[in-house]
Amino acid sequence: MRKITIVGAGQAGLQLGIGLVDQGYDVTIVSNRTGAEMAAGRVTSSQSMYNMALSLERELGIAFWDETAPPTDGVHIRAGQGDMLMVDWRAKMTAPGQSIDQRIKMPRWMEEFEKRGGKLLLLDADIDALEQFAADSDLVIVATGKGEIGKLFERDDSRCVFDQPQRCISLSYVHGMKPREDYSALNISLNPGIGEYVNFPCLTLSGPADIINLEAVPGGPMDRWHEVNTPEDHLALAQELIATYFPWEKERCENLTLTDDLGTLVGRVPIFVRKPIGTLPSGATVLGMADVLVLNDPVTGQGSNNAAKCAKVYMDSILAQGEAAFDDAWKHQTFETYWDYAQWVVKFTNSHLMPPLPSMLQVFGGCAENPALAARVANAFDDPKGLVPWYYDEAEAARFIQSFN
Template sequence: MRRIAVVGAGQAGLQVGLGLLGAGGYEVTVVAARRPEEVRGGRVMSTQAMFGPALRVERAAGLDLWEGEAPGVRSVDAVLVPEPGVRALEFTMTMDEPAQSVDQRLKMARWLELVEERGGRVEYRELDLAGLRELAAANDLTVVAAGRGELAGIFERDAARSPFDAPQRRLAALYAHGVGAPDPAAGPRARMHAVPGVGELYLQPALTLSGRCDILLWEALPGSPFDCFDDRPGAVEQLERMRELMARYLPWEAELWAGAEPTDPGGSLCGALTPVVRRPVAELGDGIAVLGIGDAVVVNDPITGQGANGAALAADACLRAIVERGDGPFTAAWMTGVFEEFWERHARHGVELTAALLTMPDHLQEVFAAAGEHEAVARRLARTYADPADYAEWLATPELAAAYLASVGWSGSVAHP
């Protein structure tokens, strides 16, 4: 049997490990920093919203364990707020397949347990560079899916593919119970508000440890009034600040949050990240190399929801490549090829889409304006969030956007730089 080690117990790492166990013929070791009970009892890790393509991958692997329990979200209500309290542009993006959000504390803890239940080995320990080298020397292939800490630094930044060198938003997330719905009869719906010069607000129905909830994500432009969580307040204080901001900028949303409470003391998260693309192979000396996947090599701002989705698709691509390799050697050249194929097929589109949403060039603003009048444009936006490869077909340049908008009868004009 081929020995495969996976470092990291998030979406990408556990999906690869469980996929190899399902394929058979592999001795799988997963290195995780925390045990399942520690994950469940810890702080929330993300604001994940899994779109249709990524969910299909999970279902095919037998890993979508919460279908029917987690709310299925088919639409996103979008609102432009040009000044506090003013709704200037509204439209609904309807998705072809429902999205789903499961608290990663719930999801990753259960997946960790599944690794051992399905015959894998889990080592619970912190791993430094020396430990990684030892692990890699003892296995045929080592996959690193840990995007933080010392190991994240082993993969070199790819400057040509990294659009930013600093965080573009300051982030604050909260999981809450008791949030009202604008139209309860309409079923679970996500909501997004864009406040030019200030930031964005996203609300996602989800499933957490204590049942259904709503996730609120603030994307604050650095230095703006939304950027007020640097002191990392507790969940209760964070909610109070969010309510104050909503009362000023989004009073209709503040009404829905009047009776809300944090799901638990660990139900909040604050911070910032720099979107980055890193080279996928780290050479450890003596001919030992490891392969990076997931947010170990591609980190996107959550404004487009590409984090968990990109990790799921990267894990699927990695798994398929390992199985197809058969008894062949897992060389550094092979590792680079695996990533480059995934980059061209998927990852680069997610990076470009996210960069565009963070900077909002003129032609993209025109597309959002058109979505307010044309359902077809709004639906295609939803489809592009779910599958960013479509970005290259109609949003990547002003010319492409202009041609598409003309085809749907949009009477406005796309501004060219």
């Protein structure tokens, strides 16, 4: 039986591990936290996921929350300053999205992984541990980019656009948000040069709730999270920033309470693409996956979706290799297959961190007038590859918009 060790029990590692166990592989997942520690910890993400990625979970029989998670049915994009909205369009998505608090999802998946025959090893893996795994396994996959093991993977400058975080991010998990009158939505508001407001429903420890992600341009007027010392301060600042910079969302946010004291997160996400192979001191090599290799700002909510899609690509590539060695050529090819898709997510996300391209404004203008075009763009959150080339090119945008008339 082929032996595979995966370091990191997140969306990527667990989904891949469960899939491989089902296919008869001998799989060990290494986690630096128990499920109970995760469940009792701070929120880690806003993890909105869309149909393509959710379908991969359904294929594996691990979409345990389809009946209980509040759906995200559509997308509503606005941009403005003061009370003036320059962009305002909305559309339903073909299929709903959902966000399951990772404090619920990962402990449940860890349990499921063991139930299906996987081995869970509790360890904060370091380079020595990776050496051991490499000696004992046919393949070692690193599905966590944090700490020293992330540094094994060299930055790929040719694929990087930024060399530092582009936003200071704050998450607030809340109850009490006034429901929208039409349908539940991924609400994205842009205040050019200042930041973004992102909100959608989720399922958290205390039941259905909402997540607000405020993205502040570093050094700008929303970048004030250093002032916050308590959960109460955090919520008060979030509400103040919403009222000031996204006043059209103020009314929905007047009666908020935090879901729990650990339902907040503040930080800056580095943005990079790395080379896929890490070489250990012994010369043995390991393969990175998902966030370890392609890390995006969460403004477009793509990382968990990417992790799910990466797990699917890696699983197919492992199965296709049969009994042949997982050599460096295979490792490269496996990542390049993922990059074929991930590059479009990087382009989409990076475009939303810079002043909007004229083509994007053209498309947004068209969306306000044409529901079919708006639906097409809304579904691009599920598959950003579908935005190419028209989202990024004025002539193509004009042609594309015309094709909807």
